[in-house]
Amino acid sequence: MSRILIIEDEKNLARFVELELKHEGYDTQVELNGRTGLQAALDDNFDVILLDLMLPELNGMEVARRLREKKNTPIIMMTARDSVIDRVSGFDHGADDYIVKPFAIEELLARIRALLRRIQIENDQQKSNKKSVTFKDLTIEKESRIVRRGDEVINLTKREYELLLTLMENVDVVLARDVLLTKVWGYDSEVETNVVDVYIRYLRNKIDRPGENSYIQTVRGTGYVMRS
Amino acid sequence: MSRILIIEDEKNLARFVELELKHEGYDTQVELNGRTGLQAALDDNFDVILLDLMLPELNGMEVARRLREKKNTPIIMMTARDSVIDRVSGFDHGADDYIVKPFAIEELLARIRALLRRIQIENDQQKSNKKSVTFKDLTIEKESRIVRRGDEVINLTKREYELLLTLMENVDVVLARDVLLTKVWGYDSEVETNVVDVYIRYLRNKIDRPGENSYIQTVRGTGYVMRS
DNA sequence: TCCTTTTTGTAATATATTTTCAAACAAGTA
């Protein structure tokens, strides 16, 4: 179920919203000031953040701005009535929607649902929409399936290509052999997991430069990763 | 099986709910007024409390409030239809969910299940949901499995990493050697408990600074802990 | 179709790293 972070200093309101959201089946967490709210938002992956504009320690706009430097978690800004200027700057700082206090809980729920739906659609499109993937001076153009290191075109077989693509679409995520196996060879493949090692080697031979560290790092006991 | 306390003065309703819950395999107890209800809740450890808002001697809100001073037993508040004001203050006093009377028994069962699940998840998983874990200037990024002390990256083996993660996800909890063994080495591992000591030493060598106190403290006769 | 080339997967070996054990040592406690 979706996880929602509530950053709001009025305890009664925070508690009320939290309970209503839990009642709807969301997983919630409350933070009572901007600083801890931002920290929680960064440490954790929430689906939506409800962010009050007026907060102690760090105001809502500032929280949104700093969060946006790192992440794109959707934000619904809660503003005092008619504070148009705030609205504008709120959007400007990265809010995805806003709701004016005092609000009917049903309106908030509707906005959350709408936002989750919107994000879902964007995510679906985005992933398949990206035309190219990059890691350092390595690029993959998906449509043409051309792989380059700098200017030099690298010829990869189907398996090699898919393995590299998977790694490059998950930069900084350590992928276990069996994960790679299901992603590249298919969930029902019955090959030995040693093929992953072998293909990693093929890739290294083709993309790395002699003497330099490999672009693909081994994490012993766990898997492989391309670290930025 | 989970134990549920029903605090409800309408005998018929209380009886009905009790029978249904027993039928579902829960262990139940009924109290017919706020005073004895609170007493029972304090004396005993229930998994969930069903609490009516309108009660003789001590109303539901008051029961919730006083219980919360001592305990965090999850509460489902049963409120009359559309009593929004009651909701707000009820939640404010510590309810975890509410159900509006009259309700379908199936909805109540679903809410109880959801609540039990949520509590479970909050206990176990919240920590493992987090993307990163921090202790003083030590951080672990889980996806990339990068461990840092300040800016310096620390290389850990699989076992070392998992041991540190376990300790850091349980800051201020003293973990016995055999607990660490089951958590890190697996429930069926058959290694000597001395390996824990050995790995604690490896970790200390890698994360501590010479001269400073160790981040990992020994609790003689009990286990190890990272104290904040 | 038949032959050639390329790709894929397996298995064996070599190499590197980690894990474990057990014994000696140190420290804390009664």
Next chain:
DNA sequence: TACTTGTTTGAAAATATATTACAAAAAGGA
């Protein structure tokens, strides 16, 4: 001091990964 508990160490055992050669399968071309 005697006893218990924790620490440190080095070496052996266990595992994981890298590398290679090769056979089977698939793809391509005449």
